[in-house]
Amino acid sequence: MNASIITIGDELLIGQTIDTNSAFIAQEFNKKGIWVKRRVAVGDVAEDIEKALDEESLQAQIVILTGGLGPTADDITKPLLNNYFGGKMVIDPKVAEHIEYLFREVYRKPGPIAERNKKQAEVPDVAKVLHNARGSAPGMWFEKTVKGRNVVFVSLPGVPHEMKGLLVEEVIPRLLKYFKFPFIIHRTALTAGLGESMVAERLIDFEAALPRHIKLAYLPSYGAVKLRLTAQGQQEEQLTEQINFQFDQLTALLSDILVSKADEPIEKIIGQLLLHRKKTMATAESCTGGNVAHWITRIPGASAYYNGSIVSYSNLVKEALLAVPSGTLRRQGAVSSETVEAMVKGALQQLGADYAVATSGIAGPDGGTPDKPVGTIWIAAGNQDRVVTKLLQLRFDREQNIEITTMQALLLLRRVILDLEADPAL
Incomplete structure (x- = not known):
C-alpha cells in the first residue's frame, strides 16, 4: 500500500519554510503499514498542482496534500480540488458553526467575522469534510477511480499543528477502515566510532544473506550511523520473530561500536x-x-x-x-x-x-x-x-x-x- 505526499506553497520551494509536515505524515503512516513512495513539493500554481495530482494518483492509492487552504488569495487548493473532482462549492453548516465558535470564544475577535474567514466554510460538495478541531480550515476527503484502482485524496491544512491533529484524529482512523494494510516493522541500532562505509564493509555478508522482505538502511548523521532493519509482511507475529533474529545478528556484529538498540537520540x-x-x-x-x-x-x-x-x-x-x-x-x-x-x-x-x-x-x-x-x-x-x-x-x-x-x-x-x-x- 503506497502513499504520496504533495506539499503546496511557494514558500517551500524557495526555502522560506521548512517542510516538516511530510516527515510527520510519513512517520505516522509507517506505523500503520502505509509506505510513502514519493514526496512532491509544488508552488501555488494550479497547473503544477493538477499535474502532481495526476502523476501521484498513478503511483499511490493514497495521496495526501498539505497547504493552500487558508483565507487569502494565494490559497488556491480548495477551488482547484473542486474543479478537479467536478464538484460545486457549498457552505458546510458544521464548519461555519465551528468558525463562529473559534472567532467568538477562542480567538475572542471583536466585531464581525471577515468574509474571507467565513468563506472557509465553503467546501466542494463531492468531498467528505474532516473536522479540524485546531483551526478554521477543514480537511477534505475525495475518492476517484484511476486506472481501475480506487484512490483516496486527502487535503489538509499546511499549518503543522492543525495538520497533525487532523491526520491523527481523522485521516488515519478512516484509512484503517477503508483499506487493509500489511505490517511494517522496524528495528534500529545507533553506532558511533566508524563511518558509514566502514560499517557497511563489516556487514557485506550479513546484508547479502537477508531475506527479501527485510531491508537494511544506513542513516549517517553527525559522527554516528543508524542502522535500520525494515520488514514487511502479512503475519505480524512471524514478522516480529524474523526481524528480531536478524537484529540480534546485526548488533552482535557491531557490538564494539554499538550505542543503542533503540531508535532514540x-x-x-x-x-x-x-x-x-x-x-x-x-x-x-x-x-x-x-x-x-x-x-x-x-x-x-x-x-x-x-x-x-x-x-x-x-x-x-x-x-x-x-x-x-x-x-x-x-x-x-x-x-x-x-x-x-x-x-x-x-x-x-x-x-x-x-x-x-x-x-x-x-x-x-x-x-x-x-x-x-x-x-x-x-x-x-x-x-x-x-x-x-x-x-x-x-x-x-x-x-x-x-x-x-x-x-x-x-x-x-x-x-x-x-x-x-x-x-x-x-
Whole structure:
C-alpha cells in the first residue's frame, strides 16, 4: 500500500519554510503499514498542482496534500480540488458553526467575522469534510477511480499543528477502515566510532544473506550511523520473530561500536544513563553557544538529571564563572585541551553536578589561524575524579560544526560514564 505526499506553497520551494509536515505524515503512516513512495513539493500554481495530482494518483492509492487552504488569495487548493473532482462549492453548516465558535470564544475577535474567514466554510460538495478541531480550515476527503484502482485524496491544512491533529484524529482512523494494510516493522541500532562505509564493509555478508522482505538502511548523521532493519509482511507475529533474529545478528556484529538498540537520540540515551545511576550533569559551552543544553532539555523530564549550563563565550566569563586560569587562556588559548578540562571542573563546582561536558573551538566561518584553523574544536567530559578531552578537526560550515560537536560531546560523556562504571578506579 503506497502513499504520496504533495506539499503546496511557494514558500517551500524557495526555502522560506521548512517542510516538516511530510516527515510527520510519513512517520505516522509507517506505523500503520502505509509506505510513502514519493514526496512532491509544488508552488501555488494550479497547473503544477493538477499535474502532481495526476502523476501521484498513478503511483499511490493514497495521496495526501498539505497547504493552500487558508483565507487569502494565494490559497488556491480548495477551488482547484473542486474543479478537479467536478464538484460545486457549498457552505458546510458544521464548519461555519465551528468558525463562529473559534472567532467568538477562542480567538475572542471583536466585531464581525471577515468574509474571507467565513468563506472557509465553503467546501466542494463531492468531498467528505474532516473536522479540524485546531483551526478554521477543514480537511477534505475525495475518492476517484484511476486506472481501475480506487484512490483516496486527502487535503489538509499546511499549518503543522492543525495538520497533525487532523491526520491523527481523522485521516488515519478512516484509512484503517477503508483499506487493509500489511505490517511494517522496524528495528534500529545507533553506532558511533566508524563511518558509514566502514560499517557497511563489516556487514557485506550479513546484508547479502537477508531475506527479501527485510531491508537494511544506513542513516549517517553527525559522527554516528543508524542502522535500520525494515520488514514487511502479512503475519505480524512471524514478522516480529524474523526481524528480531536478524537484529540480534546485526548488533552482535557491531557490538564494539554499538550505542543503542533503540531508535532514540543520544540526549535520551544520556538521560537514561544518568537516571539509572541517580546522577546529574551540567554543561559549559563556548563554540556551541548552548546547543548541548538545548539537545539535553528537549527530552521531557530532563530536570531530573540536568542542573544547568554556563555559556562562556568570552574569556572573561570563562575566568569569572568557570574559574579557568588566566594563565591557561594566555598560554594555551581558549581552544585547547587545558581550557575545556578547566571548564568541566568549573561547571562541576558551580552547578553542583556529578558530570559535566565542555566545548570550545572555532566553528567558523572565520576566526581561524594557521595553528588553529576553522573547525578546530576541543571537547571534554568528566567528573571530579577524571576528565577526558578530545580534539575535533571539522571541515564543514558553522551550523554543521556545531551540530557535530554537540553529538560528539554527548558521545564522549556516555563513554566516560560507562568507563567509570566498568572501572571505578579510573
